[in-house]
Amino acid sequence: MEAGIVGLPNVGKSTLFNALTCSVAAQSANYPFCTIEPNEGIVSVPDDRLKRITEFIVPQKIIPAALKLVDIAGIVKGAAEGEGLGNKFLSHIRQVDAIMQVVRCFEDPDVTHVAGNVDPIADIDTIETELVLADMQTLENALGKAQRSARSGDKEALLRVSVIEKCNAHLESEQPLRTLTLNPAESNAISSYGLMTAKPILYVANVDENDLEGKHPLVEKVRAHAAKSGAGVACVCAKLEAEIAELDEADRAEMLADVGLAEPSLNVIARETYRTLGLQSYFTAGEKEVRAWPFAIGSTAPQAAGVIHSDFEHKFIRAEIYSLADLEEYKSEKEIRAAGKLRAEGKAYIMQDGDICHFLINP
The missing domain is CATH 3.10.20.30 (Beta-grasp domain)
Incomplete structure (x- = not known):
């Protein structure tokens, strides 16, 4: 299972990815499309139950659950028509199991916003519109083939036509497919299409270091938007977390205490991403290792x-x-x-x- 990090250019997406994966790669320049191919990284999922188990079963190794993250280049308006290498970037999103959309909720005159002003809801709408348009195109391409197969009376093809039409009607109302209820048979009928708006989503509000709890009105707007579709929201100051990630353990603890955090916000992001993917953990425990294993709910x-x-x-x-x-x-x-x-x-x-x-x- 893997999650793709998406967002408009210059919202802090790659900074967050580098911090999450403790990447030592050089920071990208402050302009769009600096990430052409998706970078991939493996992130541990913090779980205090591992430590509690090892109080009674002492292993040689402790192995937390992990998830794969993909840093996908910034999407811009018109991506569904190929703007900004859009088709290539959208194909990367089709391959992941969940989406982490980073939205900028801070002001900084030194960091240019691609739209000229900071508006996280407009950013969300821009990307969602592109994904809706791309999904409609995918379904339109699939409909003709399904209709031809359905002429023979094939039950699976008839169901597929029905589901495609149902999904298209929902998308035409400018609603993502994650807000459309499908039964298991219907979901299975279109599972091979990699529909992007059907994927679960986590909104990551990139906040200023003076707003680590995410109390700014911009963050509240993101929370209100997410609540409409049951999406999650997590707050992080990507710039601060990137600095914390580079410190050794002692200095990291001191810096966290200085800014009033009990743990890095990246830990929260990892756990929320795990939840968004629909994963839980079971454990195996013995002298060789105590390990968390991910499984689908x-x-x-x-x-x-x-x-x-x-x-x-x-x-x-x-x-x-x-x-x-x-x-x-x-x-x-x-x-x-x-x-x-x-x-x-x-x-x-x-x-x-x-x-x-x-x-x-x-x-």
Whole structure:
């Protein structure tokens, strides 16, 4: 699972990406299209439950869950018609599972805004319009083929035509597809199209270092907009976080204390992105390693086991599961087992966030 960082040029997108991935790459120049190919990075997802587990199970290694981020070059008005290498940039968005849109919520005369003034809602509308237009084009191209297949009475093709028409009507009302309710069969019928407005989105408000809590009216406008479609919002001062990311641990803690942050805002961004992707974590714990594994909400035990290795899903027998609360109460897995708290779960079990697991598989 991966998220693509998008935004208009000069909103702090690449600065945020560099900070998130602790990149040492040289900062890009202050002009549009400085990032031509998407940069990719792996980001750890902070989770204090890992530390709590290791108080009772001491491993050689601690491995947090991770997610992949893609820094996609700035989009401008007209991207759907190819402006600013738009087609190339839009193709990168089609390949990710969720979108992080960075919106500028700070004033700085030294950083030029591509539209001439700072207006995060106008920025959001610009990008959303381009994605809506691109999705309409994709569906229009797909409709003819689906209609030809439907003439034979093929049920799948008939459903596909119906869903395409339903989606197009929604897009024509200038609404993104993430606000359209489709049943599983309908979603599956168009899943291969990579429709961008159907992807979940997280708005990242890039704020001034004097507004780390995001109380500026510009941020409130972003929150109000996001609430209409159930999107998340996270605040970050990308410039400050880039400076913090370059410090060693001791200096980092001191700087965080100086600015009144309990943790880097990047930690919040990573967790919110994880949530936006629809992911939760289960844990495996032993002397070799204590590790967090990502799984899609609603996954069965075999599907979650398959995250470790695809063979684990096909050869799954059962899962032995206990909770962190059990570990903190009984202090060891041996005592959890002795107390009858170690649960045996089969193939139909729906994994829960925070489960600590052993998977038993066929050889």
